[in-house]
Amino acid sequence: MQMSTYIRDLLFRYECVIIPGFGALLSRHESARIDSQTNTFYPPGKSLSFNRQLQTNDGLLANHLASSEQCEYELALQKVRNFVGRLSLKLAEGESVEFQQLGSFSMNQEKAIQFVPDESMNFSTASFGLASFVSPTIDRSVEEHEEVTSEPLLFEPTTRTARPYLKYVAVGLIAVIASGFGGLKWYEGQVEQHNFAQRQEASGMVDSTIQVATFVFDEMLPVTDVAIERNTGRYHIVAGAFRIRENADRKVDELWTAGYHARYIGENRYGLHQVVYNSYENRGEALRELRKIKSSHNKDAWMLVQNLNP
Numbered sequence: 001m002q003m004s005t006y007i008r009d010l011l012f013r014y015e016c017v018i019i020p021g022f023g024a025l026l027s028r029h030e031s032a033r034i035d036s037q038t039n040t041f042y043p044p045g046k047s048l049s050f051n052r053q054l055q056t057n058d059g060l061l062a063n064h065l066a067s068s069e070q071c072e073y074e075l076a077l078q079k080v081r082n083f084v085g086r087l088s089l090k091l092a093e094g095e096s097v098e099f100q101q102l103g104s105f106s107m108n109q110e111k112a113i114q115f116v117p118d119e120s121m122n123f124s125t126a127s128f129g130l131a132s133f134v135s136p137t138i139d140r141s142v143e144e145h146e147e148v149t150s151e152p153l154l155f156e157p158t159t160r161t162a163r164p165y166l167k168y169v170a171v172g173l174i175a176v177i178a179s180g181f182g183g184l185k186w187y188e189g190q191v192e193q194h195n196f197a198q199r200q201e202a203s204g205m206v207d208s209t210i211q212v213a214t215f216v217f218d219e220m221l222p223v224t225d226v227a228i229e230r231n232t233g234r235y236h237i238v239a240g241a242f243r244i245r246e247n248a249d250r251k252v253d254e255l256w257t258a259g260y261h262a263r264y265i266g267e268n269r270y271g272l273h274q275v276v277y278n279s280y281e282n283r284g285e286a287l288r289e290l291r292k293i294k295s296s297h298n299k300d301a302w303m304l305v306q307n308l309n310p
Contacts, residue, residue, distance in 0.1 A: 007019070008101055015305065025102070059302030062076045087105070232281065236303065242272060248273035248275050
């Protein structure tokens with residue numbers, strides 16, 4: 001099923017992929033874990049879940065299909081609708097639909113759709129190349145060892161007779177050290193006096209400079225508040241993607257005329273030039289603005305979740 005391939009590609013880059021009129025597949029990060037029953041180590045990854053309530057088209061799947069199959073957006077959207085129709089018909093007839101490397105959908109007795117994810121697929125790009133492995137149990141039993149005793153070693157001090165001339169050498173060393181200590185104290189006193197004089201001179205220079213540089217303003221300068229519009233964040237409302245850069249620039253000018261803080265954010269992986277209405281730090285604020293734009297300006301606008309290079 002080709003549609004499952006498109007959905008799988010999007011799940012590597014986005015946390016939510018909506019299948020219009022059917023539901024949404026959501027990915028959630030999971031830390032590395034160990035199955036104590038099978039001694040299996042699992043790397044960090046993303047677990048999949050299904051939400052039947054999210055059915056409103058956000059344009060993500062249709063845009064990806066249009067880019068992959070080189071067709072118009074409306075035709076791609078119609079292909080998605082046809083796919084959802086066939087999928088819903090199979091589920092209504094009691095069949096179980098398998099999405100390759102995604103999971104399976106089925107209808108329970110209460111006529112509710114159930115989704116069983118494929119545990120073998122890891123959608124975390126940070127864990128690319130990491131696979132689960134089984135490690136044998138480590139035997140941590142402590143072996144008993146016989147206690148080894150040893151007799152203590154005894155050292156007997158020996159008495160040596162000090163040589164007579166050594167006491168004269170010791171007296172001479174004490175005298176040299178005492179004289180050196182006195183000279184060192186005198187030198188420290190001279191350095192301290194010099195530093196004090198330099199500090200006094202520097203303090204006088206600073207005071208005179210401050211007096212010369214003092215200004216008196218009779219009138220206070222007006223305070224101006226400047227509101228700067230932030231156009232950053234990882235949540236972007238996409239207005240369109242164009243193969244020709246000039247068309248993208250023309251779209252930016254058109255949106256600015258309409259009152260939006262639009263901008264060009266570069267090419268995507270398919271070589272299309274993307275234009276966004278605005279970018280937001282908060283996901284909730286971005287969703288509210290997306291609903292407003294879809295209802296009043298562009299019903300095909302959709303949200304891109306991506307950290308852009310500054």
